[in-house]
Amino acid sequence: MEQLKRTSRPLELTGLLILVLVPLAAGASGLDFYVSFAGRVLIFSLAATSLNLVLGYGGMIALGHAAFFGTGAYTVGILAMANIHAAWLVWPLAAGSAALLALLVGAVSLRTRGVYFIMITLAFAQMVYYFFISLRQYGGEDGMNLFSRVELGPLDLDNDIAFYYVVLAVVVAVFYLYGRVVRSQFGRALAGVRENETRMVALGYPVYKIKLVAFVFSGAIAGIAGALLADHNQFVSPGMMHWTQSANLLIMVLVGGMGVRYGGVAGAIFLLSLEELLRQLTDYWHLPMGIILLCIVFFAPSGLAGSRTSKPRAGRASEAAS
Numbered sequence: 566m567e568q569l570k571r572t573s574r575p576l577e578l579t580g581l582l583i584l585v586l587v588p589l590a591a592g593a594s595g596l597d598f599y600v601s602f603a604g605r606v607l608i609f610s611l612a613a614t615s616l617n618l619v620l621g622y623g624g625m626i627a628l629g630h631a632a633f634f635g636t637g638a639y640t641v642g643i644l645a646m647a648n649i650h651a652a653w654l655v656w657p658l659a660a661g662s663a664a665l666l667a668l669l670v671g672a673v674s675l676r677t678r679g680v681y682f683i684m685i686t687l688a689f690a691q692m693v694y695y696f697f698i699s700l701r702q703y704g705g706e707d708g709m710n711l712f713s714r715v716e717l718g719p720l721d722l723d724n725d726i727a728f729y730y731v732v733l734a735v736v737v738a739v740f741y742l743y744g745r746v747v748r749s750q751f752g753r754a755l756a757g758v759r760e761n762e763t764r765m766v767a768l769g770y771p772v773y774k775i776k777l778v779a780f781v782f783s784g785a786i787a788g789i790a791g792a793l794l795a796d797h798n799q800f801v802s803p804g805m806m807h808w809t810q811s812a813n814l815l816i817m818v819l820v821g822g823m824g825v826r827y828g829g830v831a832g833a834i835f836l837l838s839l840e841e842l843l844r845q846l847t848d849y850w851h852l853p854m855g856i857i858l859l860c861i862v863f864f865a866p867s868g869l870a871g872s873r874t875s876k877p878r879a880g881r882a883s884e885a886a887s
Contacts, residue, residue: 584733588726597725601797604729606837607736608793613817613829614743615786620815621824622747623779624759628683628811629670629690633663633784635806637791639697642801645711646703652715652722656735656792663788664781666693671780675773687808694806708802715796722796732793739786744826746782755779756824820861822871831870 584603591599612634619625637659644655674685698706714722722728746752757765758772766772795801804810813836821832839857843850861869 581737588729592726600725600729602837602841604725604732604797605794606834607729607732608790608797609814609817609837610830610833611736611739611793612787612790613814613821613833614740615783615790615829616814617818617821617823617825617829618743618747618783618786619776619780620818621822621828622752622759623755623776624762625675625776625780626683627674627686627780628808628815629686629688630783630787630814631806631808631810632670632690632693633667633787634791634794634810634814635697635801635803636663636666636693637788638795638801638805639703639791640788641715641792641795642709642711643703645713646709650713650716652717652731655715656789659792660785660788663791664785667781667784667787668777671777671784675776675780687811690806690808690811694803694808697803697806704802706803708800708804711795711799711801714799728797732797735789735793739789743786747826751775751778759824816858818868820858820868822868825868825870828868828870832868835869 584607587603588600591597591603612630615633616627616630619627640659640662641655644650644658649655670686670689674682674689677685697703703709714728716722717731720727720731722731747755754765754770754775757770758775762772791805794805817832817836818829819832820835821830822828825831839854840850843853847853865871
């Protein structure tokens with residue numbers, strides 16, 4: 566484990582350095598659009614990572630995470646209509662509202678398993694989707710535009726470069742907290758639940774509470790990602806909550822690697838970059854995208870970031886359950 570930490574730390578610092586240099590490289594090459602694209606990738610990396618916590622570490626196959634993602638986004642939009650733009654207030658409220666929804670959904674759905682859990686999370690997400698469609702004062706099915714981004718002290722967040730660096734700072738802070746959680750005793754217990762829930766119950770672990778806390782924490786992270794995307798696009802719509810958005814996040818996690826700390830990041834970078842590339846090459850980009858995803862399933866079943874760490878993860882989970 567110590568060896569894994571020593572090898573991963575330089576990779577983390579290198580990745581962070583690359584992300585810091587993205588706006589400078591884009592500006593120097595005249596490709597300013599890619600600053601916005603890189604910000605979008607960071608935001609979806611955060612959203613996919615939130616799902617990876619419950620799916621990869623907890624073994625809970627949820628198909629309703631877009632509800633928390635969209636709730637965070639709509640919190641930003643609703644507060645903007647109320648003329649509340651302070652980031653220090655708006656973003657925590659977005660995370661809190663998504664966490665509260667996750668608490669309500671998790672309290673019910675986590676009493677089930679397997680396909681029943683999948684269907685209940687999907688049903689709740691679709692209920693939230695149709696609820697926001699019915700809110701005509703907030704644009705209904707058409708959504709609503711945000712005329713400015715949130716305010717953060719002297720920073721001009723309407724400037725894409727400034728907003729990108731703020732998004733990067735938020736993502737780094739959340740990933741630091743996320744890493745502390747998954748490496749903690751709680752994270753090891755959660756992995757133990759994934760490996761053998763019956764055994765964890767027999768050992769006296771409060772399995773339902775562990776899963777519920779993970780589900781709520783995951784919902785809060787998804788809410789932050791949704792809030793960032795709302796400000797990034799300066800637009801929110803119920804489409805952010807549709808089940809297809811949940812499926813996209815699920816694909817990102819599967820492609821990147823379930824239960825791997827940066828699996829959601831790898832999946833988001835790969836999927837969004839591939840989509841952007843194929844869109845430029847052909848209008849029929851869905852076909853080659855599908856073929857490439859099938860190849861990943863066959864040749865890298867543990868995901869792009871999962872093959873190197875899949876065995877150690879299983880070992881750590883077994884240790885947690887013993």
